[in-house]
Amino acid sequence: MIREQLRVTTPGGAYDVLIGPALLDELAELLAARGIQGRLWLVSDPQVARLYGAGVLAALQRAGRSAALYQVPMGEHSKDPAVAAQLYDWLLDGGIERRDAILALGGGVIGDLAGFVAATVLRGVALVQLPTNLQAMVDSAIGGKTGINHRRGKNLIGAFHQPRLVLADTVTLATLPARERNAGWAEVVKHGVIRDAGLFAWLERLDGAMVPDEPARSALLRRAVAVKVDVVNIDERETGERMLLNYGHTLGHAIEAEAGYGALLHGEAVAIGMHLEAQIAERLGICAASDVARQHALLHRLGLATGVPAGMRAAALLDRTLRDKKVQAGRIRWALPHAIGSAAIHADVPESLVQAVVTAACGS
Numbered sequence: 001m002i003r004e005q006l007r008v009t010t011p012g013g014a015y016d017v018l019i020g021p022a023l024l025d026e027l028a029e030l031l032a033a034r035g036i037q038g039r040l041w042l043v044s045d046p047q048v049a050r051l052y053g054a055g056v057l058a059a060l061q062r063a064g065r066s067a068a069l070y071q072v073p074m075g076e077h078s079k080d081p082a083v084a085a086q087l088y089d090w091l092l093d094g095g096i097e098r099r100d101a102i103l104a105l106g107g108g109v110i111g112d113l114a115g116f117v118a119a120t121v122l123r124g125v126a127l128v129q130l131p132t133n134l135q136a137m138v139d140s141a142i143g144g145k146t147g148i149n150h151r152r153g154k155n156l157i158g159a160f161h162q163p164r165l166v167l168a169d170t171v172t173l174a175t176l177p178a179r180e181r182n183a184g185w186a187e188v189v190k191h192g193v194i195r196d197a198g199l200f201a202w203l204e205r206l207d208g209a210m211v212p213d214e215p216a217r218s219a220l221l222r223r224a225v226a227v228k229v230d231v232v233n234i235d236e237r238e239t240g241e242r243m244l245l246n247y248g249h250t251l252g253h254a255i256e257a258e259a260g261y262g263a264l265l266h267g268e269a270v271a272i273g274m275h276l277e278a279q280i281a282e283r284l285g286i287c288a289a290s291d292v293a294r295q296h297a298l299l300h301r302l303g304l305a306t307g308v309p310a311g312m313r314a315a316a317l318l319d320r321t322l323r324d325k326k327v328q329a330g331r332i333r334w335a336l337p338h339a340i341g342s343a344a345i346h347a348d349v350p351e352s353l354v355q356a357v358v359t360a361a362c363g364s
């Protein structure tokens with residue numbers, strides 16, 4: 001049942017984002033309606049494959065589609081050139097053709113990895129994003145950024161490759177472990193802070209960290225997805241507006257890497273990053289202390305910690321931020337809040353100010 005439908009329109013492709021309960025049951029028809037005719041190559045991880053993989057495969061096969069499933073190990077370590085190479089082997093040995101489609105069933109790791117492989121195998125085949133967690137539904141499955149990691153940093157190898165369809169089946173959220181669910185809230189909060197004060201206020205009214213029931217669930221997701229869709233429609237290639245989506249990510253990525261990939265969930269690191277970056281905005285005098293406090297309170301209500309993990313050193317974090325992709329001519333371009341619901345890019349933040357905030361948070 002499609003409850004919500006949004007449209008992405010970029011130079012790289014136009015496609016629907018569909019949100020609703022039990023949408024995976026309708027996958028075969030929805031693909032056919034979009035002219036996706038060839039074989040279907042599903043990529044997932046063992047947890048998601050166990051819960052939904054067999055059901056999706058069976059439904060596709062019942063509808064007469066030729067479909068196969070490949071599982072990569074769970075977690076960030078799968079965004080790796082060696083894992084991408086395994087996928088190329090599976091696809092090319094299996095005889096993938098240009099008219100086929102790769103279906104990414106899972107969270108952001110699967111979406112980024114399978115998306116990158118779809119962008120590059122045979123110089124690009126159709127990609128369908130089937131996000132199964134909160135983070136992927138509201139953020140990573142939309143907008144066409146795909147990629148894998150390099151030992152020098154996250155997402156350093158990648159491509160823009162817009163999907164042909166994004167289908168968010170909200171039933172899948174029911175099986176999310178609490179920690180994953182909470183981590184997913186981080187990106188939803190981010191969307192509220194950067195562009196939608198009403199969404200932020202809605203989150204403040206939620207019953208703890210619980211995802212609401214339908215139809216509120218799909219409506220809330222639509223509201224969060226709309227922020228991403230609007231930003232991507234304005235700026236597909238991240239030259240301006242789209243950089244706002246990096247709010248919390250400059251320091252968040254540094255913290256995630258410094259902890260060692262897998263120790264912190266992506267959203268957990270982003271929550272800490274947002275708290276630090278909001279404090280940078282406060283010290284710059286562009287954001288009120290009361291807004292920083294509101295964000296802090298909401299993150300905690302949603303089960304997200306905001307303290308830098310013990311033992312992390314400010315110098316190490318600052319060093320990592322300078323290696324971020326967003327650095328231009330040695331300057332970090334910070335996405336910083338001005339108030340709940342509004343943010344802007346700042347390329348002129350004094351290093352000493354960032355250092356002061358991070359040092360205070362690390363205690364050294």
Ligand SMILES: NC(=O)c1ccc[n+]([C@@H]2O[C@H](COP(=O)([O-])OP(=O)(O)OC[C@H]3O[C@@H](n4cnc5c(N)ncnc54)[C@H](O)[C@@H]3O)[C@@H](O)[C@H]2O)c1
Nearest residue numbers: 047048075107108109110132133135140145172175176266
């Ligand atoms: N491309 C983009 O624009 C973009 C944006 C934001 C984040 N990202 C990337 O996304 C990745 C993080 O994604 P993530 O936080 O989704 O992590 P993830 O993909 O590792 O998923 C987290 C866990 O959730 C489990 N899971 C997913 N759906 C489930 C379900 N319905 N039931 C039970 N378990 C389920 C998975 O098995 C996995 O263990 C990072 O690599 C980040 O760089 C990309």
